[in-house]
Each structure stands twice: as structure tokens, then as C-alpha cells.
Amino acid sequence: MNIFTKTKDIEEYLLQLRQAGKTTGFVATMGALHQGHLSLIQQAQQSNDVVICSIFVNPTQFNDPADLEKYPRPIADDIQKLEQAGCDILFNPEVSEIYADHEQWHLNIGELEHLLEGKFRPGHYQGVTQVVYKLFNIIKPDTAYFGQKDYQQVMVISKMVQLLNMPVKLVMCAILREPDGLAMSSRNIHLTADDREHSLILSKTLNWVKDNFDSDKIVEIKAAAEQQITSEPGVELEYFEIVDGDTLHPANQNTKNIVALLAARVGKTRLIDNMIIRP
Numbered sequence: 401m402n403i404f405t406k407t408k409d410i411e412e413y414l415l416q417l418r419q420a421g422k423t424t425g426f427v428a429t430m431g432a433l434h435q436g437h438l439s440l441i442q443q444a445q446q447s448n449d450v451v452i453c454s455i456f457v458n459p460t461q462f463n464d465p466a467d468l469e470k471y472p473r474p475i476a477d478d479i480q481k482l483e484q485a486g487c488d489i490l491f492n493p494e495v496s497e498i499y500a501d502h503e504q505w506h507l508n509i510g511e512l513e514h515l516l517e518g519k520f521r522p523g524h525y526q527g528v529t530q531v532v533y534k535l536f537n538i539i540k541p542d543t544a545y546f547g548q549k550d551y552q553q554v555m556v557i558s559k560m561v562q563l564l565n566m567p568v569k570l571v572m573c574a575i576l577r578e579p580d581g582l583a584m585s586s587r588n589i590h591l592t593a594d595d596r597e598h599s600l601i602l603s604k605t606l607n608w609v610k611d612n613f614d615s616d617k618i619v620e621i622k623a624a625a626e627q628q629i630t631s632e633p634g635v636e637l638e639y640f641e642i643v644d645g646d647t648l649h650p651a652n653q654n655t656k657n658i659v660a661l662l663a664a665r666v667g668k669t670r671l672i673d674n675m676i677i678r679p
């Protein structure tokens with residue numbers, strides 16, 4: 401695997417590959433790679449000549465400095481996982497390589513910025529669009545792969561690509577779960593053994609909603625789901641919403657694409673999860 405830390409170097413290298421007619425698939429990450437990330441790499445490998453992964457813990461998308469500080473950074477382990485997965489190129493820049501001092505950024509992505517995650521993490525999606533815009537400009541991928549676990553993030557990036565006419569195709573890849581149902585996440589390593597046990601209520605409730613969706617009114621299903629989660633010790637629910645998967649507005653019985661999304665604090669760790677209820 402070729403590893404680049406400098407923008408200029410990776411740009412030159414990728415230009416040569418593009419000139420040779422190679423297609424490129426890109427997986428942007430903040431490291432602490434798990435099987436979920438590796439499944440994105442695998443999916444990218446199936447449809448592209450060359451796969452590029454970036455590892456960059458993006459400071460501008462953290463609204464809590466303590467969260468940024470404790471974000472895991474096991475770079476040697478990550479490199480080994482990428483090598484084993486057969487990833488071709490890693491871009492692992494320093495913060496100073498991506499951002500000039502006091503850089504300002506604002507992209508009007510409309511209400512997407514303030515709904516659900518946006519309400520609880522002000523400024524988060526501005527940081528995400530800022531870094532993904534830069535990474536797309538450096539890598540210029542044909543196709544970029546993002547996980548469904550960050551469902552709203554995929555919508556936000558898709559909105560940016562549409563607004564700025566960026567020449568990249570986006571693919572949303574299914575959530576990977578542990579055998580007991582917990583959605584894979586870099587943050588799971590912060591869960592204590594008790595937290596880990598309590599966290600299972602999140603995927604259990606999403607499955608219950610999917611299985612029981614047609615048995616009652618949406619408001620009743622939502623209330624029952626909230627009740628299940630808030631009854632679990634050690635779990636503090638931030639939101640549980642059943643929405644139109646195209647707009648993130650509350651769904652009704654006639655909505656075609658329905659997604660249930662949630663965020664909760666389990667012990668000290670904030671987790672998100674979602675499930676497509678009606679595709």
C-alpha cells in the first residue's frame with residue numbers, strides 16, 4: 401500500500417493513475433478501523449481499479465473538544481488492517497496539511513443541518529462538508545463509499561455534491577453489526593462491559609420497530625420504542641425518530657421510504673444507529 405501524508409504528492413500520483421485510465425474508489429475515515437470500514441473498502445474494490453482510503457481525525461466536525469481529544473488513533477493497527485484488506489493507497493495527512501489557520505467555511509445545506517443529529521451536534525455537518533469537500537478535491541474519486549450508520553451524513557454529503565456539482569458518485573453501504581446486533585463503530589471501544597450489555601437495547605428496539613411497524617399507528621410505535629430504550633439502565637436517549645428517508649421529516653403511513661433513527665448516550669459514550677423500515 402502506498403501511504404501519502406502530503407496533498408501535493410498524492411495529487412501527482414493520482415493524476416498519473418487517472419491519465420492511465422484507472423477508475424478510483426474512495427473511502428473517507430477518521431481511523432480506528434473496524435469491519436464496517438473494511439466492508440466499504442471491499443465494496444470499493446469490486447467496482448474500481450484503485451481504492452484510496454483516508455484517515456484524518458477532522459477537528460472541525462467535533463463540537464466537544466473532549467470528544468476530539470479522546471477519539472481513538474491506533475494508526476499502526478489501522479495501516480495493518482488496510483494492508484490486509486488490500487487497500488491500494490492511504491492518505492493520512494496532518495491537520496496543517498488540510499487547514500490553513502483561521503479558515504472559514506459555511507455551506508448552506510438547508511434544514512438538514514439542524515434536524516436530528518444537527519440539533520444535538522451544532523456545527524457538526526459544516527465540519528463534515530468542509531473536510532469531505534477538501535478530500536474530494538484532492539482525491540477526485542469516481543465513486544465514494546459511505547456507511548449507512550451515518551445516514552444523515554450520507555444525505556448531507558449527497559446534498560453538497562448536488563449543490564456544488566461535484567463529479568463524484570456516492571454509494572451508501574449497509575450497516576455492519578456485531579453478532580449480538582450492536583452496530584459497528586469506532587466509539588464502541590469506549591463502552592465498558594456493562595455499557596456494552598445495555599447498548600443492545602438500541603438494535604433490539606430498531607428490530608422490534610421493523611417487525612411491528614404495520615401493527616399500530618406510527619406515534620404509538622415511536623412511543624413504545626422510546627419507552628423500551630429509556631427503561632434500559634445506563635442509557636440516556638437523545639432522540640428516536642421515524643422519518644421519511646428522503647427528507648428526514650416525520651413519516652406517515654403513506655410515506656414510501658421510512659427510516660428509524662436514534663442517538664443515545666450509553667454510559668459516557670454517544671452512539672447512533674438506524675434501520676430502514678420501509679425501503
Ligand code: PAF
Nearest residue numbers: 428429430458528531550
Ligand atoms: O464518517 C466519518 O468517519 C467522518 O464523518 C468522515 C466522513 C470521514 C469525515 O471526517
